[in-house]
Amino acid sequence: MxxxxxxxxxxxxxxxxxxxxxxxxxxxxxxxxxxxxxxxxxxxxxxxxxxxxxxxxxxxxxxxxxxxxxxxxxxxxxxxxxxxxxxxxxxxxxxxxxxxxxxxxxxxxxxxEAHEQRPPQVAPIEARILALLASGTTTAQAARDTDLTVDGVNYHLRRLSSRWNAANRTELVARAYALGVLAPGVWPPTPASWEGPE
Incomplete structure (x- = not known):
């Protein structure tokens, strides 16, 4: 019941x-x-x-x-x-x-309809960080690959978590795929080909 x-x-x-x-x-x-x-x-x-x-x-x-x-x-x-x-x-x-x-x-x-008319507000650097996370990259490696500091990577992840109300990094990656930020069916993970904000 x-x-x-x-x-x-x-x-x-x-x-x-x-x-x-x-x-x-x-x-x-x-x-x-x-x-x-x-x-x-x-x-x-x-x-x-x-x-x-x-x-x-x-x-x-x-x-x-x-x-x-x-x-x-x-x-x-x-x-x-x-x-x-x-x-x-x-x-x-x-x-x-x-x-x-x-x-x-x-x-x-x-x-x-909402997905196509209002793409998620994700900067190219955020999409790149999400792709690196989806491939299993550590925060330190993501920092090296994006020329950011570890704190810089964590800053972007905190902003995304807050914006998407995501509880953890696994949920962030899942949402990135669900929202079309990451290209489905591609390895290694890559950002989808849409234009986000700079």
Whole structure:
């Protein structure tokens, strides 16, 4: 009962991503009812922006890692708008030995119209720092690669975190992909080809 009253779109999936149960908010994002989502693949409903994110999660689950995983996704809303957001998956089970289920939550970040008309306010140096972070670069290495000090890199990251209300660097990178700041499906990560403010 409590599950159905949660306003955040939530589903419980098996380890392969098949929906076992979904709340009405999750079903509403797909334009259907909770019962009709049962058995559907969550990554077909909400398409990943970057395939490598899913591959890393699958490998971590195979190794029985119990971390929280985030995937930048896009999907078509019932009204036809293209939406962007993040799926967060938390492995849950009664014991460590049990094969975990995945508690999946969806956060809607933007719709295509707003996404295209008002690009995120990210300076080229901020986009470069985000690309370096996405590739696993340390703050010290990012400082060397951008000719900034470590404090300078941290300053830009704090500004972005504040602007996007991001809790950590992982969320910053996920949002950068979801908002189109970083080009999807490209390695090493690179800023997308749009003009931001100087």
């Amino acid at each position: 409590v599950f159905d009253r949660v306003s955040v779109p939530v589903a419980v999936c098996d380890v392969y991503g098949a929906v076992q149960v979904a709340n009405p908010a999750m079903a509403a994002e797909c334009g259907t009812t909770p019962g009709r989502l049962q058995g559907r693949d969550v990554l077909e409903l909400f398409r990943p922006q970057e395939a490598t994110q899913v591959e890393r999660i699958a490998e971590a689950l195979r190794l029985r890692h119990r971390s929280r995983y985030q995937v930048s996704v896009r999907w078509q809303a019932p009204d036809g708008a293209q939406r962007y957001g993040e799926l967060t998956a938390d492995p849950v089970s009664d014991t460590v030995e049990d094969t975990p289920a995945l508690l999946v939550m969806l956060r809607v970040l933007a719709e295509r």
